[in-house]
Amino acid sequence: xxxxxxxxxxxxxxxxxxxxxxxxxxxxxxxxxxxxxxxxxxxxxxxxxxxxxxxxxxxxxxxxxxxxxxxxxxxxxxxxxxxxxxxxxxxxxxxxxxxxxxxxxxxxxxxxxxxxxxxxxxxxxxxxxxxxxxxxxxxxxxxxxxxxxxxxxxxxxxxxxxxxxxxxxxxxxxxxxxxxxxxxxxxxxxxxxxxxxxxxxxxxxxxxx
Ligand code: ADP
Ligand code: MG
Numbered sequence: 001x002x003x004x005x006x007x008x009x010x011x012x013x014x015x016x017x018x019x020x021x022x023x024x025x026x027x028x029x030x031x032x033x034x035x036x037x038x039x040x041x042x043x044x045x046x047x048x049x050x051x052x053x054x055x056x057x058x059x060x061x062x063x064x065x066x067x068x069x070x071x072x073x074x075x076x077x078x079x080x081x082x083x084x085x086x087x088x089x090x091x092x093x094x095x096x097x098x099x100x101x102x103x104x105x106x107x108x109x110x111x112x113x114x115x116x117x118x119x120x121x122x123x124x125x126x127x128x129x130x131x132x133x134x135x136x137x138x139x140x141x142x143x144x145x146x147x148x149x150x151x152x153x154x155x156x157x158x159x160x161x162x163x164x165x166x167x168x169x170x171x172x173x174x175x176x177x178x179x180x181x182x183x184x185x186x187x188x189x190x191x192x193x194x195x196x197x198x199x200x201x202x203x204x205x206x207x208x209x
Contacts, residue, residue: 010072010126014102015152017095020159021048022171024100028143029179029188030090031097032056034077035141039187042176046193047165049148049156052104057140060112063119070106070127072098097143101127103152104145111139173198 004012018024025042032040035058045051061069068074075094078084084092100106101123111118118137122130149155159165169192180188180200187201 007125010102011151014099015155017099018103020171021052021148021168022175024048024052024104024145024148025054025172026175027091027096027100028052028054029176031143032058032141033179033183033186034089034091035059037140038185041189041191042172043191044169044172044193047159047168048172049159050146052145052148053142055137055140055142057138060115060118060139060141061108061110062112063115066108066110066119066121066132067129069108070097070101070123072127074098098127100143100145101125104148104150107144107146108141109135109137109144110141111137113139115139169197176200 018027021044025044025048029040029042032054035056037056037058039057041053041055043051043053043055065076071094073094075092077089077094078087078092097106097108102125106123107120108123109118109120118135119132120135121132124130159168173190176188176190176198177200180186184202187199189199190197
């Protein structure tokens with residue numbers, strides 16, 4: 001019997017949390033809602049396998065927190081198990097961003113109210129910052145996940161039929177409509193391959209196609 005390498009353990013545990021394009025969108029939307037966003041844009045390319053991008057106008061991530069934002073079990077939402085009694089956020093495990101980094105290439109661009117400009121961070125597979133540069137976005141956070149599951153060929157095969165892909169888009173649409181109903185004051189826009197699919201705001205939604 002042999003012990004698995006740390007990178008393999010990380011990949012296996014991440015693929016339990018991030019099992020599909022829908023699960024990435026769900027985690028990122030919940031982070032945006034936790035950050036107090038009133039506007040969220042979800043953009044996918046090639047059913048999310050080439051690119052998933054979630055942009056919000058929430059509170060942003062402080063430069064001091066950036067080095068640990070995608071490290072597993074780092075969270076700004078609770079500090080001990082006692083806080084679990086009065087949870088007011090969707091997230092609290094500090095696992096989502098780290099897990100997404102394991103199965104995709106992740107860029108995070110963020111700016112808080114106190115920052116003069118936004119910063120784009122490029123992360124590696126274990127959630128460490130590889131590089132950073134100033135960028136031009138307003139307050140809030142944009143998470144971009146590229147080439148999802150590139151290191152898990154079997155999973156990519158599973159989603160290779162057009163029917164499965166369409167079902168995934170439908171699931172994302174249903175998920176966003178549910179958040180739209182839960183949070184009628186939040187504007188949510190969903191775009192796939194540059195075509196708007198739904199726009200939700202103030203309790204109404206419009207199907208664009
Ligand atoms: P959790 O949501 O369980 O805390 P995540 O891995 O999803 O864990 O996120 C880690 C941390 O990164 C969060 O606790 C939060 O501080 C920060 N974060 C992630 N996404 C956003 C966002 N869209 N806006 C502001 N902060 C964010
Ligand atoms: Mg989260």
